[in-house]
Amino acid sequence: MGQQIKDAVDWLTSPTLYFLEFTLAIIFILRFRAFFTKKWVIAVFFAVSTAFMVFAFGDTNFNRIITKPDNVPIIILLATVVFFSWLSLRRAYLNDEATKRGEPTQEAALGKQRVFTWPDLVYIELIFMVIFTAVLIIWSIEITAPIEEPAASARTPNPSKAPWYFLGLQELLVYFDPWLAGVVLPSFIVVGLMAIPYIDVNPKGNGYYTFEERKFAISFFWVGFLLFWVSFVILGTFLRGPNWSFFGPFEYWDLHKLEPMVNVDLATYFWTGLLGQARPEQPLIRELPGIILLLGYFAVIPKLLESRLMKSLFEGNRQHIIRYHVMMHLLLWFGLIPIKMLLRWTVSLKYIVGIPEWFFNI
């Protein structure tokens, strides 16, 4: 029985399924939020998770990763992110229901009252400082900060992992070259975050929790933050082992586990597969199919969706056309990530455009 559960978990956490499960979970939770925001649901979730942790703790392989001192924060991250997502969705759901009944939201009801900073706010701050100080001191006494062998540039550890908060980017390296995964996409994340207030012109949902009034914005952030950031950090910490190969939580980190890598460029598919001839020498001609595809992706899709999205997000106001195009451009870059992942899983695609001569691979 125990072994069967372990095998099932190992299977369920393989990268493709892992991603699929997370995506479905997000869709289901947002869709059936009336159910998922109930108090007992979160209680059951945490109870089951705890039971699973207790069960899994006895496993040598699981135990080895989970008890690494530097992995404690990842567990905290997972627990807090789940809890706060639930809490915010619950408040959003209750507010939306109240609005439907014509009642004020919780924030509107409380917001009219003003209270003194001293003591109403100051005591919260004080309690938090005391709690955090206590927790940190206990944590620091209990768990010693790790120190490994002295630095040696000749001996590369396997796996070599970036600090945990950048593991999402390291995971992208499976699908993209470093110039995209490590430089361009992170820059777009920062630029994109900064652009959010200037793109989102929806005046509703300012200063209170809601889902109904900001469906697009909230769903987008759930996908971006929960799926593509937090879940990738967890994947990178617990499920990636030597050579960045995938390992289930109960699997032994075997240094010699090799995953077959027979990925094929789009150009090969096109010239050899479709036209049955040798790939042209000239890189620009060789990669023409991929280049046309990408240019089309960035140029045609915004046009295709323009009238629909302009209407639903900007109320058809032409004034916002620049906002629309900036948003679409950022979203399309973001969209490259799942597209490339899907293509890799389904047709082992390596590069859409691959010009290694110029380090220009997409």
Add this chain to the structure above:
Amino acid sequence: MNKVFAYIRASQIWRSIFRHGYPDTPRNRTLAVLSNFFLHLHPVKVRRSGIQLSYTWCMGGVTFFLFLIETITGLLLMFYYRPTAELAYQDILALREHVPLGIMRELHRWSAHLMVISVWLHMYRVFLTGSYKAPREFNWNVGVILLVLTLLLSFTGYLLPWDQLAVWAITVGTNMARATPVLGHEGPGAALVSLGGLDFIHAGDDVRFGLLAGRFVGEGALLRFYVLHCVGIPIGAAVLMAIHFWRVRKDGGISGPL
């Protein structure tokens, strides 16, 4: 006992510090906030919805508190740590063996991890309550820069123990810089920056070299990261935090329904 307290409170020393009586009347509560340097970050009165724990999750405050802990423990660590390739690792080991109550390194490391988490959660909360909308667009942007600085603080600190974990994590991280378009020697477009067959961008002068002061993570990188970690980034973050808090107030306090 009460007499002693009354005497102390009536003394010139006490009254020179606190210019009001015990804050249990509206007047004294107002004065408590207004006449205290630290408390006057706050307005005298706040929206009840804004201080609700399930509204803000207190994550901005927690981030700030962790930043303060980092500053204090970091300062103490600086007394013992020397950023050179020969000494750094020894100093870290010595911290545990020779320093009484040696949990400063633990406090510093675990708080740093928590700070990364709390700043993410804070951003998440600000997004979910739509608090980046007008008039708070600018403060959201200050926040994004603070987020980047928090990650960079953590990242630069990661190298300082100078063990295998540190050096290789930073190697993995900074290898990316090699591939910066145009400016990295393995980046697209770098080959274009050349004159008469002479490449201007190579492993000895690209952005990664600038970051590490060398072609690999060595002594130069250690010093650079140390200075950034202990001086450069904290000062930047502190200034931005001051602006951030000031703007929270100027933008009408913690957000609430309009």
